[in-house]
Amino acid sequence: MDLQIAGGVAAVTGAASGIGRATAFYLAAEGVQVVLLDLDLPAAESVVAEITANGGRAAAIQVDVSDDTSVQRAMAQATDVFGGLDYLVLCAGISTLFGKAVDEIAAAQWDREFGVNVRGQWLPVKYALSALRASSREPAISIVASDSALFAAPLNAAYEATKGAVLMLTKALAVDLRPDGIRVNCVCPSVVDTPQSRGALGIAEGGYADIGYPVHTPEDIARYLTLLISPVTRTINAHPLVADFGYSAQSNFPA
Template sequence: MELNLAGRTALITGGASGIGRAVVTALLDEGVRVVVLDRAERPADVPESVRWHSGDVTDEEAVAAAVRDSGDLSIAVGCAGISGPVGKAPTEIGRDDFARTLDVNLTGQFLLAKHAAAAMRERGGGAIVFLASDSGFVAAPGMVAYCASKGGLLMLAKALATDLADDGIRVNCVAPSVVDTPMSRADLGLTEQGFDGQPFPVHQPEEVAAAVCYLASDLARGVNGTTHVLDFGGLARSTFPA
């Protein structure tokens, strides 16, 4: 399957590791010019062709500067995100921790879309893809802030898709379940041993990146305002005891 993305320009937030890094690699392999915005400094093994901006997605000027540096922008992928307070009861979560989770996972995505859409409008359209989660549909214990932020992100994509459709800009989400990333390993206390032998299926970042690339391509030109769920069928299964 040819995605025909060569020659386009993409901005990826959170591209230093995990899913974001896999998206950077996948788009480079497709011949896309890549710009990254991440709080982390540029990793030594990132190709020199990648333009790197060190900044926070909640800093609107940092986002705007990365968009300006992207030039002829046609793809924006929001991968930056945090887990927030994990394993805490709602009564134990501080206001600042809750607000910070929403600020990164939801407001940061809005800022990316706001500035990317303005640039895309000038060139006649583009594609915005957010990294959401199955936690936007179903809740796990001890993840109130994360679930709330990802649930809001699903509706943010729908609202943006509605408002930006006339500009030729599509907005969609990819919502995986557990992905083997440094963040998920830390959340689940598996930093050392990884996911081998765990009693649940786990995605590799490259699998999620492939879904992102599809949604960014013209093959998905009819896909707008939707969420592509990667959860091994978890949402499909009823809790009915049969």
């Protein structure tokens, strides 16, 4: 299937690792010019080197997605590097409070989680908007929320609250940006094998091999994020795509 995105320009946040990294590779393989935005510049630059070695076009820019000034500067640079912006894929996020009871979380920790996971999705949109409006393609945004936006696991309140906010931000942006022809969707995955989930869940060196439940690869989610910015999904807007192997469809009967 032709995704009709070749030749376009995408900015990807959180592109130095995990889902964002896989998305940068996937977009580049589809012929998209990719601007990788991440706090970790050396890691983003090494992804750029790999993409470039494979014949793709990519550039890395450092950003703290939670910081207004940093995002404003980075999005201006991101728009300049390949002469415009057609797509935005928002993957930067943190999960630092898994396992903590609500009365063990300090207010500053709560605010940091919201700063990166919620403000960090809004600010890149804010500062990419004029470039997206000027796009001659069909501009679109896809965001990684989480199945934590919909279902609460024990001892994960801060992260779940941020992801619930991201889901609603997706819908609000889709409604507000529809007159501009900019679609906004999100993906809500269950566990994905990345440094973030391994860290939060305390997964050891061997990884998820014997974990007893299904786990996504970052490439799975990269494909869904890419599909949602592609014009092949042009009638899908404000949609939370749940990717959880069907687990949430199962009732807890008899409870």
